[in-house]
Structure formats: structure tokens, C-alpha cells
Amino acid sequence: MKGVWRLIEEFRTTLHYMLFRIGPILLILCNMAGARAQGIGFNGGHKPIDERTSIELFPEYQATFKHQLDIKFELGLTSANPTIGYILRIKNKQRATILNLHYDEENENAILRLNEEGKASIITLVMKKETLHNQRWFPVHIHLDMDQGKASLSANNMESLSSAAGLPKEYNPSIIFGKSDHLIDVPPVAIRNLWIGNTNESYFFPFREHAGTRVHEQHGVVMGNVSNPIWLINDSYHWKQTFEKASLTNAGSDYSAARNEVYYFNAEGMTIFNIKSGETKSVKFASSCPIRIVLGNSFVDEGAGKLYVYETFYDPPYSGPTLASLDLNTLVWTAESNDRVGLELHHHSSFFNNRDSSFTVFGGFGAMRYSNEFYTYSLLEHSWRTAKIKGDHIVPRYFSSAGQPMGDRDIVYLFGGMGNEAGKHIIGRKYFYDLYKLDLDKGEIRKKWEAPGEPIDFVPARGIVIPDSINMYVLGYPEHLTNSFIKLYRYDLTRGEHTILGDSIPIFSDRISTRAKLYYDHAQKKLVTLVQESPDDVRSTLKVFVLDFPPISEASLNALHKQSTTRAKLLDALLAFLLCTALILLIRKAQKPRPRDILPDSLPVEAPIQATGHKPNSVQLFGDFTVINRAGKDISHLFSLRLRQVFCLLLSKTGENGVSSQLLNYTLWPDKEKEKAKTLRGVTINHLRKVLSELSGVEIVFSKGHFRLVIGDECYCDYLECMRLVDELPEMRNQNEYLSILSRGKFLLGTDDIVFDKLKEETESKVIPMLLEDLRQSAKFNRPHKTIQIANCIFQFDPINEQTLSYCIKAKIQIKQEVKAHELYYRFSTDYQNVMAEKFAISFQDLLKKQYTSSD
Template sequence: MPLIITIYSLISLIFGFTPPQSSLPGGLKFHGSEQAINQRTSYTIFGDNTKEFSDHFAIECSLSLYPTTEIGYILRIKNRESNRIFNLFYDGQGNNLVFKFNEEGKDNLIVAQMNKDELLNRQWFKMKILFDLKSDSISLAINDQLFSVGDQKLGSTYYPIILFGKSDHVIDVPSFAIKNLTVESTETYSFPLLENEGNLVHDIHGNPVGKVSNPDWLKNYAYHWKHQVSFKSQAIAGSGFNPKKKEIYYYNRDSIHLYNVRSGETKIEVFRQKCPVELILGTNFIDTARNKLYTYEVYYDTPYDGPTVASLDLDTFEWTVESYEQLPTQLHHHGSYINKTTSEYTLFGGFGNMKYSKSFFSFDLTKREWAKPEDFTGDFLSPRYFSSLGYQQENNSLYIFGGMGNESGEQAVGRKYYYDLYQVALGTNQVTKLWEIPWENDNVVPVRGMVLSNDSTLFTLLYPEHFSQSKLKLYRFSLKDGTYKILGDSIPIISDKITTNANLYFDAGLNNLYAVVQEFEDDISSELKVYSLAFPAITSAELSDFPMDKSDTKLWQILLLCASAIGIGYLLLKKKKPVENYTAEQISIEATPRTEKTSRENSIYLFGNFTVRDRKNRDITYMFSAQLKQVFCLILQYSSTEDGITSQHLSNLIWPDRPADKVKNSRGVTINNLRKTLSELDGIELIHEKGHYKIIFHQEAYCDYMRCLEIASSHEMDVVRDEFAEIVSRGKFLYLADDYLFDEFKEEAEAKLEPVLLVELENSFVTGAFQTTIDLAKAIFNIDPLNEVALAYEIKAMLKLKAHEEAKIKYRAFAIEYKKVTGNEYSRTFTSLSN
């Protein structure tokens, strides 16, 4: 008996321990009445299972409201043992936000009126509903305000079915989101909502528990930059962000566009009197204390005696002249920051008149004049432009990161890219070089804006400005030693003009990063694009690490091994097999996947995520814009034919609505950009002969798709079957490429592969290559998710590898998917498949 108790204790200890939950952003957004009925989100916390609660139970979560729809039902609570249904109704149409807790079809029980501005300017606030079965009362807590109702005759035991969003006939749903969901009674059920795909919701231990339809997983918002809005101006324009009003401005001399990042509303104000400053670069800053936008030009190349600084009152939209001063030189791409305490706006560095600058200039908002601060002491800070600046009020310090220039400041000497960080103590003007890191990738420059999240980390956007079609990527650097990570995906930018610029902003209330990209077409007209990313941003590995983290720590692996050993010992002691209890919510847990070989240089991968690596084995996928990817894949698709794709056919597919003269120019520019990008690889050639485009791979280059076709048509499959399985198990062909232009290419590839996969599936099993069988089955499921042959062979291969539990779970997952797609129960039994 003591031994049994010890084993139970150890099992409780090990299985009670879960890997620490990260601070990754999570949550589930609900599509409401802004969408068609069949596209609205519905979430059942416990799926088809019903829990039994005694004494009490509480539903708690963080709630976020969206202005898209302002009325509807947030959740309903049914009771399996009675016909009583309670619901929570939200109404955001008036001056206050109103939450009504009702007994459905009978009576309103609680009315909670909340301050509209307070809640809508916060990304998240707490909501809790408590059913006290002992006192027959129900309590509703919203943002720490408590409301209660008694005498509800709830009974001593409750069997709740808890549904968020659309439910049965209740289709009026507001647009909202939840995260950190818990249901607490004598046992606590926690749901971090850290999924990024799928219709199953997992508890904190990674077990599938609930079901959701039409989910919008918020974790994706922390990786994928979301395009919010675009504006165009035919005149020179500038842009800025007002964190106090949560507005992005895009203005020229005649008018200003305002975009509210919280509500999504846009409006335009036409000035009664045009901006008095003649705009050259549209440089500007926002003074939130005075609620003014200041536009300024530091230098004019031609004689000019007009105003150089003017302020725009953001309440009245009236301009006021502030200064006529000019600085000694033009300063393209200077860094800048505003000190609200001293009412000074300071800029650093820049490029103009064939020189790089290392000077600081400050504009005093009170005195309305420019001044050059006293000399700075300490470490040498070389002349540069394209630097990123950030100010930290806690230590009254300025941080300067990166850029390019040289020690002499003379453009003729040539330029050097800097990957260093300086701290400038503004009280003493002491400059301290914190670090300089080696850089082995393509040279990049930062945008002007820097976000300092705390005393240890900085964020900025970096991009190779020397490419015409480039990509902005978000980097997180340590202030201590310069170690960094790349977060999120990328943002396209066309950087042909020196006036093109980008900026990074952070809204602490909404917990969002905003990238504002302004692309100039001809030094006068420009387009402004606004993108958002949830904060904290995450890496590609973090995007898909829940519920199954494929990079578990050694500690967790050791604990699992210990658990297995103890479990075996326990089974030997008990001498009986545990009862199998699989639920419809369980998901597929595959046998250990094949370890993918390191990606090679001069390679292009089309299975899984589209990936390109250059001759130095660097990932240059970011260089392929959406259009370059379209053109490349179309040419590659037709390269398997004798001639390739005609210029006319390519133009009709990519630019179907453009006039012929403009199409020719666009095609020429795009083909040149594609050739330039492909020149980063050895052994790949884009040729144009007799009006046809074609891509040729030589021995030095590798394309997984071309190699796959080569293997499939060979007669040596027994030798290269493992290589074939490795290629196709990398992922679905052109995964995440949702453009309709790729549909035919996908269909052709899958039509060629599926019969080969089915033959090799059987051959691999017959020859005892069971892991290869599993890999090939996965590839078949990417083409046909309901392929029963693949299911049978995968289950049999798992059983051969002693992965009995995984095989059963795979069967259940297939049966669930089968019913969801066909509406019918899957008729074949596990035993019949395994035999």
C-alpha cells in the first residue's frame, strides 16, 4: 500500500506539472452581425460534454469590444436538467455601454451601465459571472464593478452548457473577443486560447475540450501584420500618430486625413487656409500636450523666405506660423524625438549637400526657435542617417540605433552600415556606446521610430533600402548586449525614392504596434499605408507552439519519460489495463515526425511555406513580393512544357485590366526585379525566347517541386523514397498561397503526386519503412483529408511502431472530420482498419 501511495503521489506531481505558460498574446475574436449568419462565430466551452457543478461555478475572462457591431448577445448559459437559459446582452449604441443579464424569454435580471470612453479606450477588461447555488444568487462583475440578483432558485447542482457568440436561433452577435478564459468550481478549467488555427479549443494542459466555428484566433494578429487603411495624395504630404487621440494623420497643404485606429473611422478636413509652410519632405511631429501637429522643413535648396515651421490646431484645424528659421543643410532621414517635459523637439543626424550629419538640433516650442545643444562628450558617434531614435523618460536618456554613414561625414568616402546602440544622458549630454554587433545578413537600415517597451528592450523595423521592392521586418533588440529576434512576418515597401519613409508607433492602451509606410512615386505624390500588429509580437516558432510544442525543453521530456516509467510500474502493480475513454474532441497526435534536413543554399521550396535561400544560405523570402511570387510560380508552372509561358498570357493573368502600353512597362519592371532577386542564387536562369518566359534550374540550384517531379518519374523510387517522403511531408503544396492564380498550379501538382503517393504508401509499408508510411499519409491528407487508404496505412504503421494510443486518436480525429464534412458517421471501425 505505501508503494501505491507513492506512485499516486509521483503521478500527481508529474502530471499536475505543466510547462509554464508564456506571455504570448492569445484570444478568440468573434465575428458578429457584420458578417453573414453562417460566418458568425460560435464557441461551446465544453463541446459535447456537460460538467456537473455543486455549490457554485464562475465564468471569468478578459473581454474586448470592437466598434464594428454595437449590439447583440455575448454568451448564453443553458442547464441540461431544465429549460432555463440565461444570457448576457450588450448594447453599445448610446452614451454608455450597457450589459444586461437576462433569463432568456422571461425577465431582465441585471442592468450594468459602464463608462463608454473608459472601456473602449482599453484593449481588455475583466468580466465574471458567478452562480452561487447555495444562496441562489447570480453576480455579474464588469471592470471591477459588481452587480447581483438573488432568489433565483438555481438548485444545489447545475449542469451548464456555456456558449459564446452565435447559438441556436440567437444570431445577433456583437463583434468582441475573449482571452484568459476560466470556469471555476471545485475544479478550475483554464483555457488560454493560444491556438492559431483549427476549430478545437484546448485547456491549459493542451487537451482538446471545446469547439468553435468560424474562429478568428488573435494569436495570428501578433505575427501577421494587418493592413488597415491606405490614403493617396497628389501633393507632397506628411504623416504622424497621435497616441492620445489614437489617430493617424496624413496631411498636405490643403487637407488632412484622420484615421482612428480604435474605431476604424476615417475622415478628411479641408483647411480654410492652406498650410503656410511649403512642404518639401513633410517632416512633422505631434505635441499631445498642446494637441497640435507641427510641420517643419529644415532647409530649402532654392531661395525661400516663407515660414519653415507651422502648427495645426487639431481641434479647429487652423494653422499658426511658428518660425522662419532654416538649418544649415538638408537632413534627409534624420532621427527625432519630443521631450514633453522641456517642450523641446530634437532631431539627430541626416543626409544633405553630400554630407552625413552627427549634429543635434532642438526646436523650443515655447521660444519658437531652433538651437544647437551644447557639445556632447563621451564616446564618438559617427555621422549617419537612417537612424532610429527613442526617448526614455525614466532615466531622461535618448537611445540612437543604427543607420549608415561614415566617420568623416563625407559622402564621397563611401558609406558604412551601423548595427550599434548609443545612450545619450540628456542631463549631462554624455554619450555612451552600449554595444555594436556583427551583421552577416543583407545590410539593412532602421525606420525613424523606436519603441522602448521597458528598460531592457527596444523594437524597430529594419529593411534593405537598396532594393527597389523590399520588406520591413520587426526586430527586438536587447538594450544590454544587442541580441535580437525577428518577430512577425514582413511588410512590403517600394524604396525607390529617398523621400519614401516608414515609422513605428506603439499604443499602450490598445496594446498594438502600428507601422506607417509612406511611398513616394515621383517625389511629389505618395501613398500612405497603415499596418497593425498585436503586442507583444511573436516569432514564427511561437505562432504554432500551442497546444503541441515541437520544441519541448529537455526538462519536460525527462518528466514525460519519468511519467511513462511510473505509469508502466503502476500498470504492473495493478495488473489491469486502464479503460479507454476517447472523446469526440480529441485531436490527432502523430508519431514522432521525421526530422527535416537543414535547408540548403541556392534553394526554392514550394511545399509548406514558400521559402527561398540564397548562395550564402540566407533566407531571402522577404524579397519576393506577392507579385514576384505570382510571376515566378506562373513561369515555373509553364516551364515544364517545351516552350514556357507567353508574354501575352502572363500579362493577361497578372494585369488583366490594364491598358496594353502600361502592361508592357509593368511586366518589364517586374521581370527585371525577378531576375535581380533570382541573381542572389546560383544555378537558376530566367530566360525569354521567342516570346516565351521559362525558368531553368542547373545543377547548383535546388527546387523541391522540380526534384519531386524528377523522383516521381524515375524508376529508382526504392532508393529515393525517403527523400520523396521528406519533400512532400514538408507541408501542403504552396501552403498559405490563397491567390486564385495558384489554383491551377496546385491542382496540377496534386494530380501528378496523388497516384504516386498512394503507390509508395503501400510500398513503404510492405518494406517496413513505417515512419515513411506515416509521412506519406500526411502528404495524402494534405490533398484529400478523407482518404481512407491513407488512414488505414497510417494506423497500421503507427501500430507497428507501438504508437497504439496515437493510432486510436488519429482514428477518432478522422471520424470527427468525416462527420463534419459529410454529415454522416464514419462507418468503418478501428479494428477493421488496423487489420
């Protein structure tokens, strides 16, 4: 038996060598292929001192750099206001000499100074401030040559400057960005793509965190702490509202990417909002708009610097201008044409051709009919004509969307909408999710693909963004619901597959004049959405939302270590290769004669716990909020934040009488009047019922003023299953079953809204005592692998539970994982200090000696 034990030990040793000597080299290559940096913003001098950002790297870890040290990162200026402050400090743990990098602005210049702190400025770089503000990011590089005693600084690809500096022979640095000790002047800037190292040792920080106070290097190892961060990845997921304005009369809206300006206009005046500077100005026209604004359709000719406003139809007896232009420099109106299409074309799509100065509209609805005609207006001839397009037939429709690829303005894509083959509104309508490609040179249209329908039908908003030859981005919302949400969809241009990105934008879509439009600001790398809502087709409110490009999904936001499918396959292949190689070496060694001996008694090894997988007709609340319909399709994206709130409130009362109408109103709409809250409640419940109809055995019942969620046996809900297991006697409880549920992650992971707090607290108050009791029993009966499994679950709920730490490190040492035990202790101590604002007082050795009882 000892021979078998020795073979196992040799296999473990060989595999350890393969994983920890060869594996990291290949793993680095995989990480480099899959990494995409985001960045971190600084709260600067505009905030109180204790709210300013501070990032400390290598506070505990002993990084050592000999001969040379390079610090490279990209810097972004995030404020148009004058900016001054310290960007970073470079401390050496073994020496008092400190270097700092300071940013300042003087007149039209931006100045970077590398200082030997308390002595002198050793390098000064002067750049044009306007140039840096026009760029979103620019590179900065600090090079320290310890052998030569020189420091170099370069920025924005300028030639680097060097100077003598008092440098040590080697650096054990502590690098702090932002506020540090007595240096409290912090500029409102942002950094990304931070690289620290030399040819022998290096660290890359992509700053892909979305929350918390830890800083991870590219492999997910914690290498620093941060206070008051602005995690920029959130700006790629959460739409940020930047502007809101109301008009009492008919109005229109548009956006100029060249000028970074939003225009919200009516007949008498206009409000201009600059999304880059945040500045707003309102102007009154010297003379009113020449046309009578009804719907306020518009487009911008960026080359000419003009905003065009048009109407395709007027009720008699109007006979005045139908199209006018506004010079965006002088704000003077010009009547351009009295010609008109003569048809109501509500919610048509449109595009501008700057090659021949023409503007084309497609589709639309009016007089109970849908259109599939193309009407083109010539800015040179001041007239409309029906464009003759050959090729594939396109069904009459409205609510379609149009867009042009950034690199090919001769191509136009048309997507989606709703209508029917006959073009008659009275026979009903069908939602389309198809894509057509229109070649302007050939005057030919071809169908690319048609995607399957959605669980909840939606129409695309105006404007398709096509930044490359692979993907297109469209906004979609269910226009048939009074209060709904706009979502961003990324479609594959070739296959029609799509992904939902970002969170949602609310929209009130009760009136025909309500609309939304999507734009892409290439220079700022931002998606811009204009939502214009009307309660009566006269008054309106414009809201502007921005999202950093490229946008990300909810899964990407919440999963720091989640990598692309390609990387996952590479890692699978890597692991398979290492295992096979280790087995081959083991077999070769096994063929050699071995002295016989006796195998010592071994500890029981537990099978690894597999997290509960996705099942058809299921609801899972541990980990990512996941709902799979009866057909096995993930419909989680249909649950907006509000629907999740209502669902969880009802779920928490499934064993009782349900939730009263008054409690729903008070919890979700505390600031609304009774009738308004009642309306919102009715819309939300109806919407939730429609989404839940995708599941079998789930319904919302209303009785005696209470809403109750009924979930039958045919629908699996991990929360209900976990609560059932909690209520069972310990000796009857299926431990592996509840561990597989809890292994998915923390309850309602990533949902930080206050509405969920009570349910989270109630759940954790039931789950944690159960886990702690099973943890003690597992340790008592000498099952170290099971102890570690249970401890890992507890840490998801309570990451600074001292008792769990003690049991877990004892179990790791018991199975010869001393290094991992020390790593766990270090991570725990860091978490503890971050949460409790004081150091963890119990040493590693003292934890090994501690004994706990059920009352602890």
C-alpha cells in the first residue's frame, strides 16, 4: 500500500511543478489575450478631504525591483475646470526618499512635474491643455534607473526628459495614487492600464473592479487597497442621466457628435447641452421657426453645421414651409422648402447621405396604414421624391431603425419594426427582428437575416450604431406598455445573434410623439440616448443618458475573473495538457521497482460540491439572479430592477398571506400619491405576471387586498428549497444539497437596493447558524475537506467570521495546504481591516490554538 501512496505523492509533486512552474507562463498569455482594462476615477479637490480618492499598491506584498523600475499608465482629465494636485507618490519601504508626480494648469498649458519630495522639482513637462482635454486618455511613463541614479518622465508621446535623482540601489515600493498622508490635493483625473515593473518582475492593473476597496492585478490577486474610488467599469454598464428639460409646446431634439451638443428646441427657442463639458445654455430665437412644429422630426448636417427640422404631413388648411434649417453658429432660421411627402409617417426611420446632400425616410404609420416606401429629400433641389429601390421585398412597417457603418457611408442597415404584409393596420401587426442592407450606390436592398421573436416583443428606437464590421447596437423597448424600459442590444451583423448590454432606461410610451434615439460619439467613446416623452402630444420632456463604449453585460460587470470563451477553452486545454503530462511521468516512474511498505491511515476525501446548475423552469436567487423558462431559455434580462423588487417581496411572503397593496405602495413608491402609486403598482404587477407566464406552476394571486406568489412543485426555486432544508433537523438535512445551492454565490449577488436588505438579512440569519453548526460538526468528526467546503460558503455571507477562519486554516493544515492556509489568513486580515478600520488582532498561531463552542 505504501507504493500506491508514494505514487500518489509523486503525481501530486509532478502536477504541482507543472501547474506552478509551467502553468503560470501559459496562464499569463491567456490573461493578456482576454484582459480589457476599464479604469478608476479620482474624487478630487471638489470633495471633502475624507472623501478624496487614495490608491495604495503593495501595502503588504514585498515587491522588489533592482536596476530599473518603470511605471506606465494612461491618464484622463475628467473635468473641464482648472485642475491641480498630486497624481502619485513613489515611496521606498527601506528609505525615506519619496518621489511624487504633480499636475497643474497655467493659462493654456498643462504641467506635469516629477518631484523629489521636500527638495526640488527634477523634471517638468509642459503640454497644451486643450490637446489633453480633447483626448480621452494619454500615456504617462516614469522610468527610474537605479544604476545610473537618473529619473525620466514622458507624457502624451513627447520625448522623455531625464534628470539626476537620489535613487536607492533597489526599490521595495509602496506606490500611492491620489491622497497620501499630508498630501491632500487630488486632481479629478482617471487612470487605467497601469503597468509597474522591469524586465524581471512586473504587475499589470486593469482596474476592472466595479465595487469594493481592493485592487487586483490582472490574475485576480489582491495587490492594493483603495478608498473612495470611482470604478469606471460602471460607466460601461449603468446608463447615466446627464440632462433633463421640459417644453410646454411641441418640440424636437437631436445631437451633434462633432460638437458634443444636444439640441432641444421648440418654435421660440432652444436649450443646448454639451455632454463633454456639462454646460447648458438656453437661447431665444431672433425669429420663430418658419415651420409649424408638430412632431419636430429633425436631422443634423455636421459638415454644414445645420440642424434641419421637417414635417411630412399637415392637416389642411396649412400651406406654409414644411422644412427649415437652423444655422448652429448664428442660430438663424431659414425656410428651405414648402414641398411635402403628404403622408403621416409616424415613427419612420431615416438617414442622411452627406455625399449627395440628401435625406431619406423609410416606413412609418398614418391613416391606418403602414408604409414600405423610401422618400428622399434633396437639400440642393429643396424637394421630396420617391426613391426607387430594387432587390428584396420589405414588409410595410413602422418603428424600424436605420444606421450607417462608420467606415462605409454608402451602406445603410434597416432593422426591425412592426407591421404586416398588407400594410393595413386593421388586420393586426407583427413584430419584426430582421436586418436589411441597402447599397446606396446600387439602389439595391438585400435581406441579411431574420432573428426569432422575443418573449416580450419590442420595437427598436431610432438610430443604429455600427462601429465596426462585426456588431451593431440598437435600443429596444415594448412600446405597448405605458411604463417600460429601454434596453441596449448588440446584434451580430452576420448571424443575427444578440446580447443585452448595460442596465435599462425607463420610458413613458403612451403617446405617439414619444421617441428615443441612439447616437455614438466616437471621439468621446460614448453612446448617447435621447428620450423625449410626451403626456399629450404637445408638452414634452427630454432626458439625456450616456454610456461608455464599449458597453458590457451584467455578467461582465459582476464577474471580475470571468474571461472570454476563448480563454476558457485555452485554460481547459492547458489543464488537460498538464494532467496528461503529469500522468505520463507518473506511469514511467511506476514502472520502476519500489520497496514495499505500509500505507498510513488516510483522511476521508469529500467529492467537490458542484454549484446548482441552470434547470428549465427554475428561479435561482443565490449568485446571479437567474430565471430559466420552461423551454430552457434564460429570461433573466426580462426582470428589471423593479420587477425583481416586487418578485422578491412576494417570494419572501410565500408561506404567509402575501403582501398587502399598502405595503407594496409604501415600499416601492413611498414618494408617490395614492392614485399614482396604485397605477404604477398595477402596471408593474401586470408586467411581472406576463414575464412569469414563461414559467409553469408560477402565478400571482390577489385576494383580500393581498398579492401572493404561488410556486408549484414543477417550478424549482433555490431560495424555497434552501429554506426547506434550513427547517429540517440537522441529522435529516441533505448537506450536499444546500451546499450546492449556496456554492452559486451570495444571496441576491450584486443587488444592493435597499428593498432587498430585509430579505437578505432574514435569509442570512437563517443560513449562517445552520452553516456554523455543520462546520463545528464537520471539524469534530475529522472531515477537513467538508470543513473547507462549508467555510467557503460561510465566507460568502460573512467574510470576516473569525470562527470560520480558525476552522478553515486548521483543516487546510490538516490536508497539507499550509501555504493556502497562510494566504487565507492574509486575505482575511486585509478584509477585516477594510471593514472594521482596525487590524485583525489574533495571530495565525493563536487561531490554531483557539477552541469554540456552539455558544460562540
